[in-house]
Amino acid sequence: MNIGIVATTPYEDQKPGTSGLRKPVATVRQFHYLENFVQSIFDTVGSAGQTLVLGGDGRYYNRQAMQIILKMAAANGVRRVWLGQGGLLSTPAVSGLIRKHRARGGIILSASHNPGGRQGDFGIKVNGSNGGPAPESLTDAIYARSQIIDCFRILDAPDVDLDRLGSVQLGTLTIEVIDPVADYAALMQSLFDFDLIGDLLSGGGFRCCVDALHAVTGPYAHVLLEQQLGAPVGTVRHGTPLEDFGGGHPDPNLTHARELVDLMFGADPPDFGAASDGDGDRNMILGRHCFVTPSDSLAILAANAHLVPAYRSGLAGVARSLPTSAAVDRVAAALGIPCYETPTGWKFFGNLLDAGAITLCGEESFGTGANHIREKDGLWAVLFWLNILAVRRQSVEQIVRQHWQTYGRHYYARHDYEGIDHERANRLIERLRSQLPTLPGRSFGPYTVQLSDDFSYQDPIDGSLSHQQGIRIQFSNESRIVFRLSGTGTHGATLRLYFERYEPDPRRQNWSASQALADLIALAEEIAQVRHYTERDRPTVIT
Numbered sequence: 001m002n003i004g005i006v007a008t009t010p011y012e013d014q015k016p017g018t019s020g021l022r023k024p025v026a027t028v029r030q031f032h033y034l035e036n037f038v039q040s041i042f043d044t045v046g047s048a049g050q051t052l053v054l055g056g057d058g059r060y061y062n063r064q065a066m067q068i069i070l071k072m073a074a075a076n077g078v079r080r081v082w083l084g085q086g087g088l089l090s091t092p093a094v095s096g097l098i099r100k101h102r103a104r105g106g107i108i109l110s111a112s113h114n115p116g117g118r119q120g121d122f123g124i125k126v127n128g129s130n131g132g133p134a135p136e137s138l139t140d141a142i143y144a145r146s147q148i149i150d151c152f153r154i155l156d157a158p159d160v161d162l163d164r165l166g167s168v169q170l171g172t173l174t175i176e177v178i179d180p181v182a183d184y185a186a187l188m189q190s191l192f193d194f195d196l197i198g199d200l201l202s203g204g205g206f207r208c209c210v211d212a213l214h215a216v217t218g219p220y221a222h223v224l225l226e227q228q229l230g231a232p233v234g235t236v237r238h239g240t241p242l243e244d245f246g247g248g249h250p251d252p253n254l255t256h257a258r259e260l261v262d263l264m265f266g267a268d269p270p271d272f273g274a275a276s277d278g279d280g281d282r283n284m285i286l287g288r289h290c291f292v293t294p295s296d297s298l299a300i301l302a303a304n305a306h307l308v309p310a311y312r313s314g315l316a317g318v319a320r321s322l323p324t325s326a327a328v329d330r331v332a333a334a335l336g337i338p339c340y341e342t343p344t345g346w347k348f349f350g351n352l353l354d355a356g357a358i359t360l361c362g363e364e365s366f367g368t369g370a371n372h373i374r375e376k377d378g379l380w381a382v383l384f385w386l387n388i389l390a391v392r393r394q395s396v397e398q399i400v401r402q403h404w405q406t407y408g409r410h411y412y413a414r415h416d417y418e419g420i421d422h423e424r425a426n427r428l429i430e431r432l433r434s435q436l437p438t439l440p441g442r443s444f445g446p447y448t449v450q451l452s453d454d455f456s457y458q459d460p461i462d463g464s465l466s467h468q469q470g471i472r473i474q475f476s477n478e479s480r481i482v483f484r485l486s487g488t489g490t491h492g493a494t495l496r497l498y499f500e501r502y503e504p505d506p507r508r509q510n511w512s513a514s515q516a517l518a519d520l521i522a523l524a525e526e527i528a529q530v531r532h533y534t535e536r537d538r539p540t541v542i543t
């Protein structure tokens with residue numbers, strides 16, 4: 001088998017965003033586009049003699065891309081690749097495997113919650129030896145390399161059988177095709193009380209529904225919930241991964257997981273409902289006629305962590321991304337543990353987790369996770385909730401309401417304006433930035449601005465700095481508005497507005513979020529002229 005060294009020219013647009021390189025399939029299929037980026041990864045990370053983990057969420061072009069990457073890995077001297085059977089591995093499973101096998105890192109082929117299929121998106125995420133998303137310093141270096149690349153290496157060899165379990169040799173590279181679920185399931189068993197959850201799920205009285213949205217979580221949920229924990233077959237819906245996710249949008253939120261939401265808010269719903277995204281790292285939690293905001297979910301997991309075997313001895317600390325509500329901050333204060341505020345994106349939790357400074361962390365975008373791996377973890381959150389429900393034997397709604405009574409309620413909403421004009425989106429942000437110094441002290445009705453800035457973060461462990469991570473306007477009555485532009489969209493720009501308002505009085509905790517936040521939403525319009533700049537009169541998605 002010959003190693004080809006193929007001449008190539010750079011593509012300008014290979015800068016990774018919030019979570020890897022994410023592009024329309026048509027972009028990724030351009031001549032040598034994938035090859036350039038993969039060679040840039042190998043050149044930057046160093047591939048000779050290394051062990052890597054490779055998997056994807058099963059979306060369109062997954063299998064073709066796997067073949068290219070495997071042949072390139074062989075030509076670049078990679079020693080061993082742990083590959084999920086069929087090219088499938090969830091993002092949390094990849095993270096766990098990197099750690100288990102002490103691999104140099106991993107490549108995950110996924111555009112996460114973005115739609116798949118021929119017309120959809122494709123993505124390439126790079127993870128490091130701790131199992132977590134590459135830090136900015138590494139993605140910047142990969143990007144820099146991609147801008148000067150002039151050749152890549154690829155083995156001239158027949159395709160690898162991705163479906164047959166066992167070892168195969170590709171030149172000097174050994175590929176271990178493994179069951180994508182087994183190691184992850186064992187890890188979950190080490191964290192949660194499977195006997196207790198099993199009693200709850202198989203007892204007959206408790207009904208549960210998990211919607212995998214035809215994405216990668218399906219095989220994991222089938223094994224864990226139905227086979228190992230004894231939930232009735234049918235508990236997992238849309239459990240077969242499809243290349244186009246059945247035409248859906250694999251985003252677990254109130255808009256895109258519509259079928260599950262209708263079930264949970266319909267007549268005689270199950271006791272517990274959950275959905276996951278394309279690559280299995282996000283989760284949405286629902287009870288009967290009850291939606292748990294991701295920010296509340298993180299706070300509730302932290303407050304109940306002592307009920308779960310893995311966290312029985314307490315939490316070292318917690319962290320949340322800037323736009324995530326401060327619900328978890330209150331729990332941390334009550335527990336007497338530190339709470340860190342990071343920029344958006346899981347990579348910012350990595351150092352805190354590695355240093356043992358935090359045990360749990362999460363984002364408002366339906367991502368929660370812990371120190372067992374270095375990615376957010378959808379099914380972990382589901383099992384965590386089920387473990388709490390199995391101990392407390394209350395409904396999801398009772399648990400949420402009691403939490404609000406104890407800690408107060410953080411009303412919360414995110415408004416996304418998707419596919420808007422880039423230039424206008426940037427103008428909105430720049431105009432806001434220029435207003436920042438004039439806002440503190442100004443009053444808008446009962447809201448007086450206390451702090452307004454463009455969030456800068458200094459990593460407490462390695463001291464690295466990240467600037468312009470989101471514009472926050474904080475009011476004296478513990479309300480907040482955050483504005484930022486998405487780093488994962490692929491069509492036009494996406495503006496995200498985040499609204500939060502704190503309500504300690506249990507008598508005033510029964511409004512809908514849209515009622516409670518109406519004043520703040522109007523205020524955002526007044527300050528930022530959202531309608532004018534987005535040319536939209538309402539958001540595309542509200543979560």
Ligand code: VG1
Nearest residue numbers: 018019112345346363365486487488
């Ligand atoms: C979004 C979310 C962010 C999340 C990121 C990746 O980023 O807001 O919280 O970490 O997606 O999630 P952005 O830049 O579009 O707001 V995933 O499930 O794609 O790894």
Ligand code: CO
Nearest residue numbers: 112277279281
């Ligand atoms: Co995801």
